[in-house]
Amino acid sequence: MTTEVKSLDKRSGITYIYQSTSYWDKVKKAPRCKRVLIAKLDPVTGERVPTDGRGKRRRQKEQSSTIAKPGPVPSIRTERLFYGATYLLDQIGDKLGIVADLKACFPKDYKKILSLAYFLILEDTSAVSRFGRFAKTHRHPYGRDIPSQRSSELFQAVSEEAKMSFFRLQGRRRLESEYWAYDSTSISSYSDTLKQVRYGKNKDGEALPQINLALLFGEKSGLPFYYRKLAGNIPDVKTITELVRELDVLVYIKINLVMDRGYYSADNINGLYRQHYKFLVGVSTSLSYVQAYIKELGEDMQTYEHYTDQYKVYCASRTIAWNYEQERPYKGDILKGERRMYLHLYYNPEKAVEDEQKRTAYYVKLESELQSGKHKPEHEKDYAKYFIVHETPVRGRRITPNNEAMKKARRLYGYFALLSNDVKDPVEALQLYRTRDVVEKAFGNLKERLNCRRTLVSSDSGLEGKLFVTFVSLIYLSYIKSQMQKNNLFAKYTLQGLLDELDVIECFCEPGKALMPGEVLKKQEALYEAMDVTPLYAKPSLE
Template sequence: MDSIRNIIKVRVNNQDYLYQYENAWDKEKQRSYPKHRTTVGKLVNEKVQLGRKFLAANPQYKDIVFKFEDHKLIAVSDLPVVNDAGVNAVLSKTFPLNAGASYVLKEIARQDGLLQDLKAVFPCHWKDLLALAMFFVIYPERTLANYDITAAHSQLGGNPLDSQRISELLEGITLDQRQQYMKRRLATSCGGENNNFWALDTTSISSYSETLSKVAYSHNKEDPEMPMIKIAFLIDETNGEPLYYKVLNGSIADVTLLRNLFVDLAQLRDKQINLVLDRGFCSEHNFLMMFRNHVGFVAGLRSDLAIAAQTIDQLMPSLKLALPETYSTTIGCYCATKQIDWYSSTRAHGKEQYPFYIHVYYDKQREASEILNMTELVESFKGRLEKGEIPNAPLFRKFFK
């Protein structure tokens, strides 16, 4: 039995965990560093316990006793080694499911035009890229280190590439190829008879990296003291396919992202585009930019904007009457819509006017609940104040002196 190499021991909460890592070379610092790692197991009383996910992906190591020594796991038991026939026997149990899922995924890719776009942009490697994508869909718990064994006993297609070949394949994809592929998928999504709605949002990923240039400090909701990196996604509402992505500096606010998006979508301006945005993208500048680019949009509106505050003041008195004709059974609250004219005047574009629809929603049950919660909060502040405590909260300072 060959040893399992590239193993490091990391102590977490008084427990020693074992990870298998893959090195990469830092050209600037002229040294290697761990690129990514996979959990192998842990040390319990100096004995190696392999993890369930690692064993599921590597059945040949089942019932083998290992010891950890010199960054390796070395087999020390006299138990029989699982040979290729044993591995085949384990993998054959999942082969029918693998074949069925592979067929369905390939058919979806063909019908949706994804297969055609892969062939056009990656004529030499489309089979391998499609196989890698299907591998992640069918086996979400496995890592690319397990790909060659799985691919050799499946109907994923492509070549059973090892980790080194996969790294070379992915690193060989150029920025121009990525942009070509995304533009083709965007054009395909625009090609239907109905006007598609695309959801635009960002996700933030905390990072300890000191080498990634886009890692920066910003408003990190999960850990304010951690720097992060941002990724913007554009998702097709109909099928959930990611049509566009962009890796961003962690300090960039969501409200500033639309300009980059419209630059990348410049070739699709003759198509009808509709964006769905949350309040993070809410700004008068963004609305004006979408109007000028003839982009339809549905966006969360911040109540501190003048147009929102004015509309709420006008519509709320009638909504609070709770008349049946203003009630929507679909969303379970009272609602009203007001059309206003959006005016803008600039030296570059002159005077502009666009129709703008503001929808206001009123939930009577939620209002009652919020009033009750606020009353209980104020009463709790009062009780603490009578005991000599001074709560450090903005709401306390708002109601008490």
């Protein structure tokens, strides 16, 4: 009898479909089963995807005599190349599993992806079209030039399935117990052919045509392992629903998210509870339950018992009940209940002074706009809230401040709040929340060092591929910066300075002979050790 059997591979997260045939084993006198792979399930759509499982090993054996085995590209000519920095990247790629995961997801193109990533890291101000010059002077995984047309074809060949598989593999290398910092940034683009380019406001409040990029970072590892491209006009708060859905597709075992207050909404909190995810999120002090806690604590908040010298702030916590709601379309009702939540409140005296200065400058701006008659639609509510306008035939327009409203706002100066369904201690919560800095620093790398402030591609498929290669580069850079901070290397080097210090090390290549690295100085050896990789001198040959 022949039946179909589904089996989930826990290592890759892929469900395979086998054709199972039962038969009687005359020798062992017992029933046996023979299975043949016939298809797999698409992790996003759930559709069947046929495979070439039948005869695969036989075909590979037949082709082994004509297809070159994977591995370092052997030297085909005598040459001397720069090798010190690319050797460092080779070692990091092996250590973090980047090479193995790329090879599993992009078996034909993984060396090209690595070489382009190396180029973006080491030649941060150059366009990809200048790769040929880099290839002539450096030893790199692909070992040959990648002309501009070929790199464009590579970008367009990066499929969503392969990209998601890479995210899945990299995510499983992160510690299950760590929190993941989630945030987004904007990338400006003036292309008329990219579908997701929309006018939106960046972090500086500027309205520009842009796309948005969301990143997920490991709090302890300091490494990124997921990103998603978004239309430029989508606000942060709208992205959580899709994030939750995609994390579910990636089949991660434990999910702990850290987010700023731009991602807070009742729907998002309910969605995170629904998936049983742990989270820590910033919240506005304008929320009623936050203001109630501030009022309850009063002046006691600024007493020594609430002070933490580690962060120079006053803090307090309480348990609150979250009014959970879940819409159930299949039953046509809404499930309601209470969920336990921890509210962490903080007061920073320095922030209070800054808030006072910013708010006063804002009041001056509002009054000036009222006086001139040049109103801004986004300020209409604050005009009415903080000022009283009198119109008289004799005196004309007279504007007076609403002192009561301004006093009420002043009570919140210096305060900020966090919300979590997992972290009970306010100091631990603040420590976790500040790990979001790794994302902010990553955005700096993404836009400045990796030449991604402006998109220089004209098609959506090309943009997807370039973003993916850029993301691979970001993993390497994040690791290097993390090790530099850990070993206090920023006191002596910039990130570029460290790479330049190693980049001058050469290697001599001759056909048929082992690769010969050049001289390595003691300070260069110390840099390799600080990066937690084997120094180049200790490994005389990679062939």
